[in-house]
Amino acid sequence: MSTHSAFSAALLDVRLPCPAGLCSSNGADPASRFAVYRNNVQSSLINALADGYPVVAQLVGEEFFRAMAATFVQQQPPQSPxxxxxxxxxxxxxxxxxxxxxxxxxADVARLEHLRTQAYHAADADPVRPEQITAAxxxxxxLSDLCFTLHPSLHLLHSAYAVVAIWAAHQQQPSLEGIEIHQGQHALILRNGLEVEVYAIDHGASVFIRHLINGQPLLAAAENSPEFDLSQTLALLIARNVITHLNNKVTP
Incomplete structure (x- = not known):
């Protein structure tokens, strides 16, 4: 194992000894200095997870979350700066x-929170003006050839649990009272301006939006989806500035 690999491995695994060859300029014990550095690195990674998954942390409590995150850090160190x-x-x-x-x-709450992070860091894209969409x-x-390009921040998530309701319940006073946990939900995650928004949508609307993402024309996407309210879904996409490009034969 190379010196770099040995250092990296020991940095994330508290069971490994201080890598050989380390020295301290002030005469302090290298193993003690390394232990402090290792603790700071692991704490920083655990804190990064806590920042990215606040509802997950609330659901299990801080002590449990940090222990779970520490195990994850040791098994899956960062691959990106x-x-x-x-x-x-x-x-x-x-x-x-x-x-x-x-x-x-x-796990599904964690997936929702990760998609919110992705949405926040997604590329910017100017929305099509509502009057252009109305004209199209x-x-x-x-109309038969009309295709929509949707904002890069948009994501869909299907869960067998009431994941949107669970997440929303933890934005103010955390409580699951009154939530039917096993009532599955489809989530729509998007960034509108600087705000990341989360919506629970119907199964048919989720399938429809997925078809649009995959490049199907509007009418075909609607026809190939389970029953849903097309007008309501389009109104949501338009109001939340999700449609960023129109591809049709008649451009207003």
């Missing part, structure tokens, strides 16, 4: 973390 990207696999880790099995919706929808000669 961007801390906003750290924890991309945290939800999958929670799925397999046996001590968290008593909170079956925890009113032009029958181009």
């Amino acid at each position: 961007l801390m906003s990207r750290y924890g991309e696999a945290f939800a999958d880790f929670i799925d397999t973390f046996e001590p968290a099995s008593s909170v079956p919706y925890l 929808l009113a032009a029958p000669q181009g």
